[in-house]
Amino acid sequence: MQNNPAIVSVGRTKFGEHYGKKPEKLMEEAWLVASNECNLERKNLEACYLSDCFLPITNKLGLEEGFLSELTQLHVPMEVTSSVSAALLAACNAIKAGTYDTVLVGGIEKMTDRWDKIRDDLMLLEDPWSYYAGCTPEANHELMLRAYMKKYRITGDDVEKLNLALAKVSVKNHAHALKNKFAQFHRRITIKQVLSARKNAGKPLGLYDFAPISDGASALILTSANLAKKMTDHPIYVLGGSSATDFLTFPSREDLTGFSATRNAMRKALKMANLSPLDIQLAEVYDQSTVMELISLEDLGLCEKGTAWSCIRGSCEDYDGYYESRGKKIFVNMNGGLKADGNPIGATGGAQIFEMFKQLRNEADESQVLLNENPPKIGCIQELEGFGTKAYITILGDK
């Protein structure tokens, strides 16, 4: 279809702590890279879809649209969502409807400006009753792990194997991040470090099991398929995009070992793209914790329910850069994932798309994935809002 949305360029900042930079400075950095890459003139931009989750709280900035308007001197329609994937989905719909031809999609977050209160702020993404009962941003991940172990009767020696598999997820993501110049962490970590962090905390998951808090921004330029070729030689197409929503209250959900939102969104996105999970070669999953990477592999249909942990364990025995599931190679979180790339919530999805865009265009340098010496053709991105309350799936392809 002529109006199929296509990404023509991407940009991002390094994730991490940007102590000296204002939020708008970060946004500018990401947007300049993206617009420069496809030679976009500002006057050709018809709308902006932005995202941030906490700027009103962290930086007392309630109207992100306004400062982007000042920055770009543009007065076009601008809308703000809570995640880049949500912004992208809205932008795609507008392109498909023929409302706009060229739009900017971007995200920004500045979490370290409120480092002392940000964990309380993160509870805004949980249900209030859990917060009132003493929940933390980490607790539900650990409860899900407990539920997973119970449901799949992981006992005895297998418990240790599962814990080891989760540790390997973290080690793997840190290793991937070494090749990503934008990543928050450029540090190889060891299984021992992951395990001793858990032991020191006396908890099932420790420091190295969770994504950090981060500052950062990301941006991309979206256009329609018939215009894309004029802006770049190698556009990347949005083949499928969908989202789904689940109860805010985690305890009241029926299934505590996965996210129905991810499953529903993935099903719809695959249908839209006319693909099956087996067609997915590359996945950027929302690994807020190591447990989330495990659960996501199952929810996305990349592994059978209850098997992701043994799949990870087997693949990481002698890690070659990918997981092996159902006799297929699945490359997961090549940028280091949220764990090592960083997780500035409102910008995270942009970094996932950034990585996928580069991989599909064979521009990922050191971390480039090759399948039979060819770059991958189809990949999916999963982004969550809250603890599985909202899930966004974007399937990108080079054709």
Added chain:
Amino acid sequence: MSSEPIERRVSYIGDCLRACQCGICGKEYFEVRDYCGICGRKSLGKMRNISLFYDKGKLELCTLITEPTNKFRKLGSYIYGIVSFHNGKIKVPGRITDQILKKDEIVDFSKIEGREVIPRFRRRYSVGASEVIPTISLAFTLADEYYPYQEYKIIAPSKEYKLPGIVGYGVYTSRFRIKENRIERAVPFIDEDSITAAVEAGKFALIHSAIDSASIGKVYVGSESNPYSVKPIASKVAQVLRLGEEVEDMQAVDAVDTEFACKAASSMFKDAASLVNYPESGIQYTMVIGADNSQAAPRGCPGGELDAFVGFGGAAYIFGKADVIAEIEGWYSVTSDTPDFWRRDGQPFPLHGGRFTGDPAYFKHVKKATTKLMEKFNLKPEDIDYFVTHQPNPSFPVKVAKQLGFKEDQYSISLQVNKFGNTYSGCSLIGLAAVLDVAQPDNRILVTSYGSGAGSDSYLLRTTNQLVEKRKRQKINIKSQTENPFIEFVDYTTYRRLKLGM
């Protein structure tokens, strides 16, 4: 600043765990909603309100929180998880309270998951000293530990008595104690205060009396450690325990706080009993609660002498004319303006008059009220089965009982200051509970309270047959709370920290 409207809405639901069930499909929801998510519009008007507050749940899954969010910091480490009710029909988040976890303690979750838990009414988290205190009952204790599960079952009354009297009672105290010089004293957990103790004691009294909470017409709460200078404890008690009929989101009940140092609650016994006896009042039952997180300055500071004796806890009594366990035969009160113990507004700790608190204060008033009451009924000490009095320390009550001519077996059972400490407004009420726990029918009990400032109320009670019959409804009584294997002793530093609260 916390938001008062939000606070009101959260505590309205969360304090007594209001839930609802669809009248069509039976699905249950935490919180109150107007229609069922499954059945849709046709369930409008068919949702039935249920309460989880008197129920027991099951801890399905749990984990350890070692780094709580900011407002929960004072709790230190705690266990948090998912609690199910009604065989998993309803699941809520919950924190396990009453646990002091050691720094490097390894918690085996599999040993806690699957166990029964009971909701406890507690403070929710820390707020600023001038803000509204947030509370919640999504705090749970393990049912096989300090507080066993007690079923709240409403039983229709079988007998009307001529005189009003006590219909039921409950004593609540914490599982923590400090032990010094052979005296054990109750120490609140960090999320407890006089408000939470008052509610819990009232809950136990309702369970014991087996009356419908809606039939209570007035509740009095006496305390001298209300964390608010202005805002009643009684309103919280009325709402959480749903006293009186529910009228929209209000309770058709009168609720009032009283203050007269340690006799704030016992003073209201006669008022509570009189109210149910007044034919036009339409009030079947009344409730009197005395509860304190007894305040004392730290040792070495002015008023710090009290720190050796203060305790924590409360007791609640329900008065009525049906199924009475102890009739009130009469009373005698004395009052004088004697400033032996006081706390000025805005001051955290009380001061006292040293030696002046003895003879011209405690002894003078207790003795006068007691002897006058005995004179009024033409009784001698040997006509009394049990004598109970206020217990500010272990020696005063013994000395006054002896001076009044009572023998050890008449007063020793009531002496609980060695077990709970001086629970201020709850003190003589707890002493009375200890007697009611063991008394036989047709026993005469003389209870004389004392409040600094100063005054005494002396009551003459006569027990009935129903005292023994009702006893089996109580799993939590004085004995269970003094000889409990789950009592945990804490050191002085921990005691001060817990007492100051979150």
